[in-house]
Amino acid sequence: MISYIGIGSNQKDPVKQAKQAIEALKTLTNSELTKCSSLYCSAPMGPQDQPDYINAVAEIKTQLSALELLDALQKIELDQGRVRKDNRWGPRTLDLDIILYDNQTIHNNRLTIPHYGMNTREFVLYPLHEIAPNLSLPNNTLLSQLVSLCDKNGLTKISDIHHNK
Ligand code: ROI
Numbered sequence: 001m002i003s004y005i006g007i008g009s010n011q012k013d014p015v016k017q018a019k020q021a022i023e024a025l026k027t028l029t030n031s032e033l034t035k036c037s038s039l040y041c042s043a044p045m046g047p048q049d050q051p052d053y054i055n056a057v058a059e060i061k062t063q064l065s066a067l068e069l070l071d072a073l074q075k076i077e078l079d080q081g082r083v084r085k086d087n088r089w090g091p092r093t094l095d096l097d098i099i100l101y102d103n104q105t106i107h108n109n110r111l112t113i114p115h116y117g118m119n120t121r122e123f124v125l126y127p128l129h130e131i132a133p134n135l136s137l138p139n140n141t142l143l144s145q146l147v148s149l150c151d152k153n154g155l156t157k158i159s160d161i162h163h164n165k
Helices: 014-025 066-079 122-131 143-149
Strands: 002-009 031-036 039-042 053-062 095-101 156-158
Touching: 002 014, 002 066, 002 122, 014 031, 014 039, 014 053, 014 066, 039 122, 053 122, 066 095, 122 143
Parallel strands: none
Antiparallel strands: 002 053, 002 095, 031 053, 039 053, 039 156
16 A cells, blocks of 8 residues: 655654654564655644644555554654643644554544545645656545645745755
């Protein structure tokens, strides 16, 4: 299966968190990291009294089921100091979301795939489009169509030159 993972952080050196998450994704069992977008800086969606976010999207090829993948991603979040509390819209050290899994639509108590917010979130659509320009969603919507309808809202690509890597 091909799956796309959204990466987000706005705490404790977000660039470092995002890079560390990408390294962790490379070590997922029965999986292979096949592509990764640039890192992007985005304005917070939700309460504005929190720092800007660093966002990216990774493509992985995996034999894990969607729920096994979710478990593995939540373990990475915890390893990187994620504290799950009442902060649904608040700052986080690391958020890893399954954006898409194969061409599947999944609804259960732990997962909604495609990710419910992806169609309107510039910090998901633009990085995803960078690595998968010809993608279509399970309902046959073209990603490029969603991107063309989505305001960038100040989203900027971070040039790695400034982050000595
Ligand atoms: N805002 C931005 N820009 N990026 C995120 O990854 C992000 N994640 C969240 C909320 C709080 C909705 N806002 C975000 O979970």
